[in-house]
Amino acid sequence: MPGATPTSWPQLVGQPYFQAYQIITRERPDVHIEEHPEGEIIGPGPRDDTRVRVFINYFFATVGHPAPTVG
Numbered sequence: 001m002p003g004a005t006p007t008s009w010p011q012l013v014g015q016p017y018f019q020a021y022q023i024i025t026r027e028r029p030d031v032h033i034e035e036h037p038e039g040e041i042i043g044p045g046p047r048d049d050t051r052v053r054v055f056i057n058y059f060f061a062t063v064g065h066p067a068p069t070v071g
Contacts, residue, residue, distance in 0.1 A: 010067040017056050020063045024052055031070060038064030047071050 006027050012020040021033060031052045036042060038055045049070060057064040 007071075008067055008069040012063045013065060013067050015063050017054070017061050017063055020054065020068065024054070024068060028052070028070070033068075 009020065009024060009027075012023065024031070024033060031050050034051050034053045036053060036055050038057045040055065042053065052068050052070050054068045055064040055066060056062070
């Protein structure tokens with residue numbers, strides 16, 4: 001949908017992290033990226049609509065699962 005504000009980026013899973021970082025910050029300059037190693041268990045904590053959690057496969061320097069998502 002044109003003009004819709006993205007809240008997740010499933011297409012970035014498996015892509016180089018630096019490229020994903022650039023795409024997310026270009027599409028959503030209002031958010032900050034919180035980096036976590038892939039497989040890390042994160043408690044839900046309070047919802048933060050200015051945070052995007054990105055899980056990184058550090059061995060390949062790529063975005064891992066789950067997909068980057070606002071919150």
